[in-house]
Amino acid sequence: MPQDPMDFEWSYWIEWGRERILWLLAGHLLVSQVSRLLVEKYKPWCLMVYGMAACWLLLGVKGFAVILLHAAISFAVAQFQLSLLTWLCSLILLSTLRIPAVEETKRKWYDTENEYYLLLFTVSVRCLFCTSFSLEYCWHTPTQKSSHSFPWMLAYVFYYPTFHNGPLVNFDEFSKQMRRQEAFSVKTNLSILIVGIIRIFFWWCLAELMIHLMYIHALYSSALPLESASYWALGGLALAQVLFFYVKYLVLYGVPALLLRMDGLQPPALPCCVSLMHSFTKMWRLVIVAFQAVSMLICRFTYRYIYVPMGGSQSSLLGTLLSTALTFAFVSYWHGGQSYLWYWGALNWLGVIVENGTKRILSISLIQDLI
Template sequence: MISERRQILPKCEVRMCFLIWISALIYASYHVYAAGKLFDMSKNGDDFNNGWFLGYKKDTADFEWYNWIPMIRLLMPWYLLHIILTEFTRWILIEALPVCYIMVTNLILFHLFGLKIVLLVFLKILLHFLTLCTRSILLVWILNTSFLLFLSFVLTYIMDYMRVKVSGSDYYFVVVTFAWLQLKCASFSFEFLKKSSKKLNFRILLSLLGYSYYLPLYFLGPLMLYNEYEIGVKQPFKRWTVKRLFSALLNILRYIMWIVLLDLFLHFFYIHALEYNLVKVKMLGVWHLNGLGYLLAAFFCVKYIAVYGLMRTLAAIESHNPPPAPSCVFYVYRNSQMWRTFDVGYYKFIKRYIYVPLLNESKTVSRRLIAAAITFSYVYIWHGTHANIFWWSLLNFIEVSIVEAALSEIYKNDRFQYWLHHTFNEANVERLTALIFAPLYLFFIFANSFFYVMDGGFIFISQFLEASWRFNVCSIFISYCFCITAMNIRNCQKKKINFENIKVI
């Protein structure tokens, strides 16, 4: 809708919008900090432990973060072994790389979870391989969806029946790695079925196993589609130089620094402990609750930037090119943009294997809605069939596939184009864009709050509905200032942002 190759709005206006937005963020963050100080930690012992910074208590209520950090520390020696072994193999006999991937990851699985989990993982991959004998995409999808439902409803009983003793964080990682594994097996299957002339043999099985067990992306993501993995695994050995070693270490330290800073943040802002006390936080005031919602979203985004970035760096060291780390939440103001840039590998998966095949070159509105509805249904099943995930998926479908898609269709209308360019100059077009997306950005935050606040999403919505009109107008104005800021940050990055880029998925 607007050109972003040059400055459109006056610099003083952009700076003023940034100042208003950042001031509101600091003010709300202070209220969240103050709310944490009112927290009675003695009654919530499981949500805190003795931190590592100057005797402060640390918020440990984020189950993901609480389990990720020990897992990363535990896996670091294994990552080093993996890189040394695979780089040596790439130098001596590149065809044997899948064997290295299989061997190292299975040693870790055996060490962490035992032989039964190793066998369960292998049988799951083997079942997908045998399904390829039918060369049926429908059967692959049936198996894929059935296994995701199996993860949600049956896995616990199967593990009890097999007398597999895993609980707590171990069970969490078993479920998460199975979910990642499901996407990898599906990606391999669809790419294989595109090449109908290929016959199943041991080499194909070895390729599937190597891809499925690839260590840097096995436990914590992100997803790399098989066609991208296949390019990396065929790359010849590159001689190690001081410059290459220094670059790799610098990137690893950069993401470790982000992990340390996030851990330090939890010594001062008890956002996840407060997350389980949203009713009390709501009683403190709208600035407390809204500040908490924003910081939860920011922490959620940055922790994935740090962890995905670290895993991506480890994969890039050995010539793979995984999807980039998520975009920074501080310049993403459109939900469709968030879907394309947050978990890029997962977005590529649902677009390449679900949305585009369902669309089948049809551009009708009804076909797009049906394709988007099925895609978001898969998103719901993959993330776990919980009530909060249902509302998160539904609200995202409404905003991305209905509201933003409708805006795209309106903008492409010739009459609207004529009216727009004969009524507004470029600066006012940018202001209009920000004004339109300001309330949508608030809806975007409320919709995504269902994902990381579990059952508290309705509390965030209710406080907005119950607040005074003055506060709501203030919220929309701050959101408008954020949109102006975000649009100009992306302008500095020389990326195009316009209504034409708004897609159903």
């Protein structure tokens, strides 16, 4: 039975997974378990070397050089210990991905468009990791700088399970957990691996059934069925699309999350089912804390590095409006900055503000007495 061809993301990552990425992840798992068993102290450096080799193999020497250059520039700028300068550097590096001349040059490095897109997606995600390291470097005292060396940055940036598509683990969490030495149990790790594979296989089967039987994205791409559908049908179609998105990222983030656990690290929590949410603010809070899908990958990032430093919900009304607006603005820009993304960000910002504003009004004692 033919599948729905309109979901580019699922088809793209499944194709890359079958061809190379799953094999490289299996190689990472082997290197990780051997290093944990024999040379636990040197595990971060073994995994760093493997990640660099995997990057070189998959993206070529030029793709590897681009990511290494981004890391080196970010580290150099971080030495000034100015958060604003770090942000400026990050935005400039991110903007280079959208310069037409640079795009054309990078396209010539590869034989297919899919290979170029892999570089584009990888560098976009690596920009977030470089920014995380740099900001953590700016915020720490001189006595804590020893753990923020360039080799540790490379170990963080080239950590392969999160290399192409996330999820995002901030540098402090990564560094602390990677330095922690725990007793290694082959039996425990084997049980974690078997249970994890069974879960991911179940989610993959469910996603494949949905994409072969429901044709959600094909319906969305055709105006005729949408124009003739009732509002109830459109609502059901929208819910089906969101649920497929949820199941899809149980697979795409389930795989790296399993490898993180096998490496002795604590992965970000997998997504909560969106059909259980009724609050707009709660949805984004859960997204920020637990769910970093590619369209939501940077929500945890923006919460820690934009929303909270700008004051967030603890600041004045104007401060809350500004910090929330900057959060959604960066999310929209990171995804490409197309007009529809700015509309998406504005609508999400408006939804959060209206809901929070209503809650503040209802919390006034006079209003509560009237109710």
